[in-house]
Amino acid sequence: MxxxxxxxxxxxxxxxxxxxxxxxxxxxxxxxxxxxxxxxxxxxxxxxxxxxxMTMPERITLTQQMMCSGKVLNWQNMDLNGPVVDKHSTGGVGDKVSLMLGPIVAACGAYVPMISGRGLGHTGGTLDKFDSIPGYDAHPDEQSFKSLVKQVGCAIIGQTAELAPADQRLYATRDVTATVESIDLITASILSKKLAASLDALVMDVKTGNGAFAAEMSMAQVLSQSISQVATGAGVPTRCLITDMNQVLGRSVGNAVEMAECIEFLLNPAQADERLVDLTLELAAHMLDLSGVADNLNDAKDKALAALNQGRAAQVFARMVAGLGGPTDLLEKPQHYLPQAPIVKPILASRSGYVCAMDVRAIGLSLVTLKAGRSKADDAIDYAVGLSGMAQIGDYIEQGQPLAVAHVRNDNQLALINQELVNLIQLAPDASRLEPLVKEIYQA
CATH class of the missing domain: 1.20.970.10 (Transferase, Pyrimidine Nucleoside Phosphorylase; Chain C)
Incomplete structure (x- = not known):
């Protein structure tokens, strides 16, 4: 009592x-x-x-009680022959890693029940990218979700009202009372939802940089320490990687354009953006290592790379999409199904130089103004709008060459994004030093 x-x-x-x-x-x-x-x-x-x-014991209790405020998934009766593992990102611009990561890890023998969120503010949401696929049902009933995880190895769905309902009310209150940036409450919010999925292991991607929620490295460090200690204290081994978000991740930003990049990544990994491949495989390796599917990190990286290069991850992705009501031939004809913008035009550099910096947060917000994201939770999204072919830090761009390709509805949107992007991507005469992709790793 x-x-x-x-x-x-x-x-x-x-x-x-x-x-x-x-x-x-x-x-x-x-x-x-x-x-x-x-x-x-x-x-x-x-x-x-x-x-x-709060003290660390207070945080652990708050997280556990919020986790137990609703339904907690049970995998015991599913007779799974591998560990249940997941990954969570604190969010970034162009962060489409989950779309490829879940299928890669599943193709290696783990089970990935990924319950993801929608985008709010300048960062995109995994769920919004899947909503660009016609027929994809991100809210299956619990038994269908668990069955699909068992059959395919991976299912990426939306948060349900039954998981951690205390967090839903507390999160909404924090949003309107200027209490969002509390490490204690952020930790409990993230972990109560993840731990309700009854995981054997969790890997966190904590972004830092001008496009991240934790813009300062010091905040990313404190958050990583808190999450790894609280989750491990609550019984789930957790590893946090602090990763760079000072440039757009991958070559696209938007929903349908990011889904198209993800499909191309799975089908032709050799042609994919190098940083995106490196981060996806790094996170996959940590998931396989921490959950015991691999003997060590090097073995885990080999397994993840083989699953990607041999096309097994692409097969898992295709089966997951079909299993949740999407097209059975999405990978063969993505352009046939994904929403297409009527205007697709390059945004040209006004001078030559090496890309040395970009205001990632402002790039994300400029796409929100074009309805590719939300400024309020109930805003409608235009899934076709976005940017592809994004220049990356270190690229040399000649005057008149594209900085990116705009996918927009009308000439007004084109003029707006053109004006913004030319100012938000900085060019310099000399190449600058690249930031390391993974800055630090924490495990309690």
Whole structure:
């Protein structure tokens, strides 16, 4: 039986910087889920945590109680012959890694039940990219989801109202009470949803740079330490990679254009963008290593590369798409199914030089203004709009050569994105030093 407390007393306790007991945190999470905690009390609690922080044991309890606030998936009766493993990214511009990563890891013998989110703000969402595929059902019932994971090895779907409902209410409150940037609450939010999938291992891609939520390296480090310690403390071995988001990831930004890049990546990996291949295989290797599918990181990299190069990952992707209601021949004729913009035109460089920097966040936001992303949760998306053929840092661009190719609806959109992009991608006479793709790795 749960003890009864006065919410205002627990808010006061946290406001004054005191530590909440497991029972007190459990009471607060149950109040969030049931509605017993009013919106005013929830906002005050979020602000108290934001201002005063939580100890590591408090974070672990908060995460576990939020995880248990709804349905927790159970794989015991599915008779799986491999580990259940997942990856989560804190989000970036052009970050389409999950689309290829899940199938690669599944093709190596692990099971990947990836429950992903929609984009909000300047970063795109994995789910929005899959929504560009006609017929793809990102919200199957639980039994269909689990069956597909068993049959194919991978299923990428959307968050359900049944998983971690406490997080859904707390997240919405944080959004309107200026308490989003709390390491304690970010950790609990991310992990409560992931751990509700009953994983054997989790790999986190924590982005840092001008296109990332954690723009400063110091914040990425604190968040990585928190996530790896809390998840491992909650019983799921977790490894965090801090990776660079000072340039667009891959050569496209948008929904249908990123899906097209993903399909091309799976079919012709030798022609794919090098950084995108490197990061995808690096994350895949850590998933295989941490979950025990591979003996070590080098063995894991060999397995992931073979699954990609031999076309086994592409087969998993195709079976997953068909299994969730999408076209059975999407990989053969992607252009036939993915939405196409009526105007496809290059954006030309006004002078020559090496690409030395880009304002990634501003590039993401400029696409939001063209409806490729959302500024509010209920905004409609134009899946056809985007950029392909993006120049990367280190590329030499001649005056009059393309910085990118715009996929837009009309001439006004073309003029807008043209004006923006020319100012957001910087050119210099000499090539600059490339940032390392993976900056640091944390594991508790």
């Amino acid at each position: 749960t003890m009864t407390y006065l919410p205002q007393e627990l808010i006061r306790k946290k406001r004054d910087g005191l530590v909440l007991s497991d029972a007190e945190i459990t009471f607060m999470v149950q109040g969030i889920t049931s509605g017993q905690l009013s919106d005013a009390q929830l906002g005050a609690f979020a602000m108290a945590v934001f201002q005063r922080g």
